[in-house]
Amino acid sequence: xxxxxxxxxxxxxxxxxxxxxxxxxxxxxxxxxxxxxxxxxxxxxxxxxxxxxxxxxxxxxxxxxxxxxxxxxxxxxxxxxxxxxxxxxxxxxxxxxxxxxxxxxxxxxxxxxxxxxxxxxxxxxxxxxxxxxxxxxxxxxxxxxxxxxxxxxxxxxxxxxxxxxxxxxxxxxx
Numbered sequence: 271x272x273x274x275x276x277x278x279x280x281x282x283x284x285x286x287x288x289x290x291x292x293x294x295x296x297x298x299x300x301x302x303x304x305x306x307x308x309x310x311x312x313x314x315x316x317x318x319x320x321x322x323x324x325x326x327x328x329x330x331x332x333x334x335x336x337x338x339x340x341x342x343x344x345x346x347x348x349x350x351x352x353x354x355x356x357x358x359x360x361x362x363x364x365x366x367x368x369x370x371x372x373x374x375x376x377x378x379x380x381x382x383x384x385x386x387x388x389x390x391x392x393x394x395x396x397x398x399x400x401x402x403x404x405x406x407x408x409x410x411x412x413x414x415x416x417x418x419x420x421x422x423x424x425x426x427x428x429x430x431x432x433x434x435x436x437x438x439x440x441x442x443x444x
Contacts, residue, residue, distance in 0.1 A: 335367075336367070336368040337365045337366065337367065337368070337430050338365070338366055338367075338368050338371045339363045339364070339365050339366075339433065340363065340364050340365075340366055340371060340374055340375055340378065341361070341362075341363055342362045342363055342364045342378060342385065342389075342417075342432075343360065343361065343362040343385065343386060343389050344360075344361050344362075345359075345360065345386075346358065346359055346360065347360045347389070347390055347393040347394075347436075348393070348394065348442075349393055349394055349396055349398075349401065349439070350394070351394075351395075351396065351397055351398055352398040354441055354442075354443065355441070355442040355443055356401070356439035356440065356441055356442070357439060357440050357442055358393070358401075358436045358437065358438075358439045358440075359436065359437045360393070360434065360435070360436040360437075361434075361435040361436070362389060362413065362432060362433070362434055362435075363432070363433040363435070364378075364417055364421075364429055364431075364432050364433070365429075365430040365431050365432070365433060366421075366428045366429055366430060367427070367428050367430060369428075370421075370426060370427075370428030370429075371428075373426075373428065374421055374428050374429070377420075377421060385420075388416055389413065389416075392409065392412050392413060392416065393409070396408070396409055396412075401439060405434075406434045406436065409434055410431075410432055410433070410434050413432040413434065414429070414431055414432045417429045417432055
């Protein structure tokens with residue numbers, strides 16, 4: 271029987287050593303976490319908060335942020351890149367800064383037919399997949415690039431973005 275007790279005593283000693291080893295690892299991990307937290311809090315307390323700024327928007331800056339929509343094109347545009355002719359009822363608007371709206375309206379009136387030809391060329395050269403996009407992202411990006419090249423000259427940044435409104439295409443012919 272003495273032999274049995276001595277083997278049980280060995281197992282209990284190993285179990286006690288295993289539990290105390292696990293406790294030491296847990297205690298060490300907890301101490302490290304607490305130390306890191308204290309270091310981070312101390313660092314932020316030492317560095318402090320950023321200085322507050324008191325920016326007051328001027329009327330000119332507020333006026334620049336106001337956007338106005340100017341109608342650019344209303345009509346039908348066609349595309350035959352899918353092998354069939356599709357006609358789209360389309361409206362194109364250009365969003366401009368309020369301070370530049372009158373200048374851009376004058377330029378639109380001055381070159382209305384040239385703008386119509388450029389818009390039609392962009393529309394005719396579009397791939398069929400471009401008409402499947404929910405917001406016509408590709409066509410809108412191409413129109414915006416054309417409008418910015420035309421109207422944002424001489425350091426003037428009047429054009430904000432283009433807005434394309436189009437219905438579903440109507441297939442013509444068979």
